[in-house]
Amino acid sequence: MFSGANMDDLLREKVRRVQQELSRYIVGYRDLIELMVVALLSKGHILLEGPPGTGKTTIAKLFAKLIGGEFKRVQMTPDLLPSDIIGGFYYSPREGWKLRKGPIFANVVLVDELNRAPPRTQSAFLEALQEEQVTIEGTTLRLPEPFLVLATMQPIGETGTYPLPLVSLDRFAYSYRTSYPTPEEEVEIIVRADEILDINVKPVMSLDEVLKAQHAVKSVKLNDRVLSYIVALVNEVRNQPEVLLGPSPRASIAIARGAKALAFLEGLDYVVPDHVKRIAPYVLRHRIVLRAAYQGRIQPEEIVERVLERVEVPKT
Numbered sequence: 001m002f003s004g005a006n007m008d009d010l011l012r013e014k015v016r017r018v019q020q021e022l023s024r025y026i027v028g029y030r031d032l033i034e035l036m037v038v039a040l041l042s043k044g045h046i047l048l049e050g051p052p053g054t055g056k057t058t059i060a061k062l063f064a065k066l067i068g069g070e071f072k073r074v075q076m077t078p079d080l081l082p083s084d085i086i087g088g089f090y091y092s093p094r095e096g097w098k099l100r101k102g103p104i105f106a107n108v109v110l111v112d113e114l115n116r117a118p119p120r121t122q123s124a125f126l127e128a129l130q131e132e133q134v135t136i137e138g139t140t141l142r143l144p145e146p147f148l149v150l151a152t153m154q155p156i157g158e159t160g161t162y163p164l165p166l167v168s169l170d171r172f173a174y175s176y177r178t179s180y181p182t183p184e185e186e187v188e189i190i191v192r193a194d195e196i197l198d199i200n201v202k203p204v205m206s207l208d209e210v211l212k213a214q215h216a217v218k219s220v221k222l223n224d225r226v227l228s229y230i231v232a233l234v235n236e237v238r239n240q241p242e243v244l245l246g247p248s249p250r251a252s253i254a255i256a257r258g259a260k261a262l263a264f265l266e267g268l269d270y271v272v273p274d275h276v277k278r279i280a281p282y283v284l285r286h287r288i289v290l291r292a293a294y295q296g297r298i299q300p301e302e303i304v305e306r307v308l309e310r311v312e313v314p315k316t
Helices: 004-025 028-044 056-066 119-131 181-197 209-220 225-239 248-267 273-287 301-309
Strands: 044-050 070-077 088-093 098-099 108-112 135-136 139-142 148-153 174-177 242-247
Touching: 004 028, 004 209, 004 248, 028 044, 028 056, 028 148, 028 174, 028 209, 028 248, 056 070, 056 108, 056 148, 070 301, 088 242, 119 148, 119 181, 174 273, 209 248, 225 248, 225 273, 225 301, 248 273, 273 301
Parallel strands: 044 148, 044 174, 070 108, 108 148
Antiparallel strands: 088 098, 135 139
């Protein structure tokens, strides 16, 4: 039998193997790969912004295979209905009313171009992202565990896009901005393109082990000084002169959970301020709404960076 510490070490090693295997097939994106692992361990979801064709679908699909999970992809369009995502009941002459589950019933779900769907369809994800369940015609159904959503978003203002309301953005624990690869990376991508199509990726951990790792992350300690530091950061962002609407308490919760996941990956059973500083930009940037006078003059990332420099780091 394994002791608690030995089991945690075993789970940690399995998670690291997931990262290593993804890095074998994916060029660049080491920080995104780490963020995906953090999101999985902390039961958060990720909003991806950036140009199309930069490997987001491939990363999500490989990630699902490596944890032994099911992968589904949803391409959002203006005519998509909520039932196309969560499912619905249909009538069978022989069997009566039957449930058809939508593509959201998977362990890793890639939602491509989320802001191309109208608000009514976007709202289909709110309950799923927050409570890991969906309600279909009065029937509430739990989603598979673990459950991770990666949603891509096109630049606001592009033809055929609908702005995401803050209530939707706030459901994503983390956000990440993708970019085009460097010339050297693009050469490597071309070389590997056919190989990726042919690879047969085998799981390096099971879904049950993922759930155990999530449970282990919850037990990572967060002392009062670090907790106060998180709250101070979030409040300082809210009080910046450029900010019209700032991060909600969900941001504080996401920072705490993400910091615990980082500590777990490093083999620590407690969070230090550096973990908070590393995860905070991914949590805060998409939750900042700028005042009209500052739009186009400053980016949310700059505000977060300024706040991280200003707020005093506690001694632990």
